[in-house]
Amino acid sequence: MNITCNDRERIFLDGSPEEWAALEQHAARCAACAEEVRGWKALSMAAEEMRDYKEDSQLWAKIENSLRGGEQRRTAEHGFWERLTSSRENSLGWQTALAGALVVVLALSSVYVVLHRGMGDSGQSRLLKNSTLAEVERTERDYRQAIDQLAADAKPQLDSPATPLMASYKEKLIVLDGAIDELRTEAGRNPSNAHLRYQLLAMYQEKQLTLQEVLETKR
Amino acid sequence: MGTVGLTLRWEHRISSVAGEGGPGVQPSESAPQRNREQGVVAEDADLAAGCLAGDMRAFERLYQWQGARMRNLARNLLGSQTEAEDAVQDTFLKIQRGIGTFRGQSSFVTWTFRILVNTCHDLRRSRVRRKEQTRDDSRDAAPMPEPHAPVAHPSLRMALERALAQLTQHQRDVFLLYEVEGFRHAEIAATLEISETASKNTLFQAKKNLRSMLEPPRSAQAGAR
Numbered sequence: 063m064n065i066t067c068n069d070r071e072r073i074f075l076d077g078s079p080e081e082w083a084a085l086e087q088h089a090a091r092c093a094a095c096a097e098e099v100r101g102w103k104a105l106s107m108a109a110e111e112m113r114d115y116k117e118d119s120q121l122w123a124k125i126e127n128s129l130r131g132g133e134q135r136r137t138a139e140h141g142f143w144e145r146l147t148s149s150r151e152n153s154l155g156w157q158t159a160l161a162g163a164l165v166v167v168l169a170l171s172s173v174y175v176v177l178h179r180g181m182g183d184s185g186q187s188r189l190l191k192n193s194t195l196a197e198v199e200r201t202e203r204d205y206r207q208a209i210d211q212l213a214a215d216a217k218p219q220l221d222s223p224a225t226p227l228m229a230s231y232k233e234k235l236i237v238l239d240g241a242i243d244e245l246r247t248e249a250g251r252n253p254s255n256a257h258l259r260y261q262l263l264a265m266y267q268e269k270q271l272t273l274q275e276v277l278e279t280k281r
Numbered sequence: 282m283g284t285v286g287l288t289l290r291w292e293h294r295i296s297s298v299a300g301e302g303g304p305g306v307q308p309s310e311s312a313p314q315r316n317r318e319q320g321v322v323a324e325d326a327d328l329a330a331g332c333l334a335g336d337m338r339a340f341e342r343l344y345q346w347q348g349a350r351m352r353n354l355a356r357n358l359l360g361s362q363t364e365a366e367d368a369v370q371d372t373f374l375k376i377q378r379g380i381g382t383f384r385g386q387s388s389f390v391t392w393t394f395r396i397l398v399n400t401c402h403d404l405r406r407s408r409v410r411r412k413e414q415t416r417d418d419s420r421d422a423a424p425m426p427e428p429h430a431p432v433a434h435p436s437l438r439m440a441l442e443r444a445l446a447q448l449t450q451h452q453r454d455v456f457l458l459y460e461v462e463g464f465r466h467a468e469i470a471a472t473l474e475i476s477e478t479a480s481k482n483t484l485f486q487a488k489k490n491l492r493s494m495l496e497p498p499r500s501a502q503a504g505a506r
Contacts, residue, residue, distance in 0.1 A: 071485075074485060074488075075481055075482070075485045076481050101492050101496060102488065102492070105460065105488050105491055105492065105495075106460055108437050108438070108440075108441045108495075109441070109456070109460035109461045110461075111437050111438035111441065112353075112357055112438060112441065112442070112457070112461045113353060113461055113462075114353055114356075115349035115350065115353055116349065117349065118348070118349075118352065118366075121348070121352065121366050121369065121370070122341065122344050122345075122348065124366075124370055125340075125344065125369070125370050125373045126337065126340070126341065128370060128373070128374055129337065129340055129373060129374065129377055130337070132374055132377050132378065133335060133337075133377070
């Protein structure tokens with residue numbers, strides 16, 4: 063293969079092994095090409111100095127921990143519906159009973175609406191306002207009690223957190239409780255403020271999910 | 282599509298370091314090498330399936346197989362050991378979250394390195410933003426290398442790191458992937474989502490730039506061709 067100085071850069075860019083061999087032969091007779099080939103190869107040797115492949119098992123421990131945390135979060139997010147729809151314990155009969163209960167609730171609601179349709183406009187709006195507020199407060203109380211029950215179940219695990227993940231759950235719950243207390247105080251001052259109620263609901267839901275994650279971890 | 286070269290140690294690919302042929306010259310394939318490459322393809326597919334199934338052992342195998350190289354690349358891209366470890370950890374989390382979107386259009390390992398490179402770029406960008414917010418005096422966004430393991434020629438390494446910081450991000454990526462981590466151009470093309478020709482051209486330009494920065498000016502006579 064006949065190689066000249068003009069071929070050098072092309073071979074640097076994309077030369078075949080044969081072309082490189084021919085360039086090396088040419089460089090043995092050409093000082094300029096010998097210098098260029100040497101400089102080109104020196105970069106590859108210098109790059110070797112940037113390679114440090116030592117083992118680091120501590121990093122894997124951290125990665126594994128965060129991967130397991132991610133897995134638990136995903137499980138907690140999907141766990142409720144999976145349990146509801148696909149668990150073997152939740153048989154078809156159970157699901158039918160749940161559907162039946164929903165139908166009964168819908169029917170009772172319809173009866174309630176029909177019975178109260180005949181009331182006067184002013185009275186209706188005031189009654190609806192008061193009854194809705196009472197309903198919200200009753201539902202919130204029930205919801206809070208259910209979450210308190212969850213909190214009681216999770217308490218042993220949270221009182222003495224065994225893992226950093228559990229410690230972070232505990233901290234998160236403390237922050238959530240603080241936020242819930244503040245919002246409840248605000249809602250007490252302004253009971254008709256729907257925005258505050260929504261915020262409070264979001265906090266309760268977050269607390270519920272966090273407690274579920276704690277209990278999932280326990281399992 | 283690059284699949285097999287990823288797991289070959291760089292010595293198998295870059296024969297120039299051993300003094301045979303030129304940089305980037307690949308030895309012709311022997312039967313044992315072909316067998317090894319077939320094994321690598323199977324391992325790659327196996328890992329992808331394991332990670333998709335959420336098998337923690339598959340993630341651990343991926344770390345054992347590619348973790349050191351991922352960490353090394355991230356450190357060279359970011360110039361910081363701590364940030365490199367964060368980037369690798371972040372990459373594994375992104376793999377876990379995004380494995381459902383992996384379609385097998387490139388090798389699984391190529392896909393993981395694409396995530397790693399993008400994660401490193403994101404980290405660098407956020408570092409630049411932080412610097413701007415704190416009105417840092419430093420104008421250069423290039424990585425500031427930290428102390429690392431002892432090497433044979435520390436001054437050579439430092440000089441190269443300084444010179445690399447002057448390259449464009451794209452040139453730096455290609456140089457590190459090819460010359461340091463031992464990827465093939467086909468694999469770099471898949472990782473950076475560019476053509477193989479673009480990878481070759483970028484490496485060529487990167488090396489030309491590095492040479493002009495690292496080598497003392499030559500005499501007029503030596504420079505004349």
